[in-house]
Amino acid sequence: MLGVSKPKETVNTRDGKPVSVRRGDILLFVTYRPGKPGEVSFSGGYPFAAGSTVNVNIDGTTFELFTDGEWAWPANTADDAAVLAAMKKGTTAVLSARSGKGTQTKDTFSLRGFTAAMTDAEKRCK
Secondary structure (H helix, E strand, O other), rough: EEEEEOEEEEEEOOOOOEOOOOOOEEEEEEOOOOOOOOOEEEEEEOOOOOOOEEEEEOOOOEEEEEEOOOEEEOOOHHHHHHHHHHHHHHOOOEEEEEEEOOOOOEEEOOOOOOOOOOHHHHHOOO
């Protein structure tokens, strides 16, 4: 079972100036598997800069996701649990990252309805 969300706002900058860039699907996922806690992942729609991280700001609380190619995840299950707990309480998640070409991206996701959707997913995947 999986929950997927697209951003409500996207800002792309290079050298501090807004730029128009072509990106693939920009998606924030929570995946549930039977007997396992939810797992957060993010696809920025482009390859992230090698060795970079994605910063997640949920209503003022910041988390870090590690990257590999076009994907990013929390480092471990404890970090997954902390991000999920913040998402359930929060109203907005802002994910900031850097592409391999040096473009800074900032994607804003609404968390409205997130708790209800994740509670349903958790029940279905027990």
